[in-house]
Amino acid sequence: MRDAFVRMLTDLAPTHRELLLLTGDLGFGVLDDFSARFPGQFLNVGVAEQNMSGLAAGLALEGHTVFTYSIGNFPTLRCLEQIRNDICYHCANVKIVCVGGGMSYGPVGMSHHATEDLAIVRSLPGMLVLSPCDLWEAAEATRYLITHRGPAYIRLDKSTASVTNRPGENFQPGVIRTVREGSDVTLAATGGILAEALLAADALVEQGISCRVLSVHTIKPLDADTLTAAASETGGIISIEEHAVNGGLGGAIAETLMDAGAFPGFFVRMGLRDTFSSIVGSQQYLRKVYSLDAAAIVRAVSARLGVPSPALA
Secondary structure (H helix, E strand, O other): OHHHHHHHHHHHHHHOOOEEEEEOOOOHHHHHHHHHHOHHHEEEOOOOHHHHHHHHHHHHHOOOEEEEEEEOOOOOHHHHHHHHHHHHOOOOOEEEEEEOOEOOOHHHOHHHOEOOHHHHHOOOOOOEEEOOOEHHHHHHHHHHHHHOOOOEEEEEOOOOEOOOOOOOOOOOOOOOEEEEOOOOEEEEEOOOOHHHHHHHHHHHHOOOOOEEEEEOOEEEOOOHHHHHHHHHHOOOEEEEEEEEOOOOHHHHHHHHHHHHOOOOOOEEEEEEOOOOOOOOOOHHHHHHHOOOOHHHHHHHHHHHHOOOOOOOO
């Protein structure tokens, strides 16, 4: 997803001279072409994310569209005060880019994991929160952010779902994409873990279980219409996220459904439950350890529907 983001930004930079990209002393390999072609639109601020956020706010208030770029939770948790007070309070036109959302940086441990970011940034007034699930969504979300005015956060996963867009489809922020139709259960996923939801849906259909799969690429604003339809048209909803369940996608869906007076047959939140992702390993390994892979999704659906759980290869 990182590469899809940078390619789109590079393509659009020549026609958007107001665009600035700030990095916290990383991403040199992937940002080399951008920095070489557009030196006046690129700035390495060093390992100083708090300063980067304050600088971005000032540049935005001078008329620029500013992207701040760092990995894991560094562009959010480390500089939350600057994001809240400098960017959001002033409605500054700053786009915060998280590279490696969730447990993408599994081998380097929880200090580099972004597993509380969605809960935190969606609580900030005026903040648009995007969490694309595949490469097409990542690229189109980037295109949208160029012209969107105001604070925004985009969470780019290291993993990605396979191609899910249809020919001629338009990306609509705030509108959930239904990438698989079904009536027995709804699997609502955000980020690259959508790939696990699709694998689970494939396994479950062989058992006669029809899964509706939702790509929730926008966490705020959240699409109430698609979610309330899923609550009434399918047997239940399972949210899936590489993030803490408290305040993340699952929490946002629960709030939305309760506000709308919509009550699914069952509701399950799959994510980290009051724990840090403290085990070291690959992203895929950590998904298995924390019961977030396709096999775990299959087990959760089977348990709720009271059917035997099929084995995954």
